Every structure is written in structure tokens, then in C-alpha cells.
Amino acid sequence: MRWMSPREYARLQGIDELPPTCSTRNELLLGFGDAVCVPVIHWIDRHLLTPLFESVAAGRKRRIGHARQSYA
Numbered sequence: 001m002r003w004m005s006p007r008e009y010a011r012l013q014g015i016d017e018l019p020p021t022c023s024t025r026n027e028l029l030l031g032f033g034d035a036v037c038v039p040v041i042h043w044i045d046r047h048l049l050t051p052l053f054e055s056v057a058a059g060r061k062r063r064i065g066h067a068r069q070s071y072a
Helices: 008-014 025-033 038-071
Strands: none
Touching: 008 025
């Protein structure tokens, strides 16, 4: 086993070039260690979060509509 290089971490995040503002290896490793890969977050939103929120909203609409009918 070995540590990955900062360039390898950057490529995992979808970044082709290393940022010029970070000068040391530790700064680069810290930056990529805290980073979030945007395509992964987009996939989670599209396939998990949005369907979950839509199903919760649909359930609320059904309950509200059912409650209005029972009081009428």
C-alpha cells in the first residue's frame, strides 16, 4: 500500500490541474481530503433525494386531500 499523490486525489475529484495557490503536499492533501465530488452529489440528488422528497410531498397531498374529504 502507498499514499496517493495529490495529482491522483485531484483526478479522483475530476480536477485535471492542481490549484496553483497550494504549495505544499500537505495543503493539497488536506484540500482534497475535505473536497466533495460534484458529479457524485448530483447523482445522489437525482436518484435518492429528489425521489424521496417527491414521494413525501405526494404523501402529504394525499393525506391533506383525504382529511378534507372526511370533514366535508
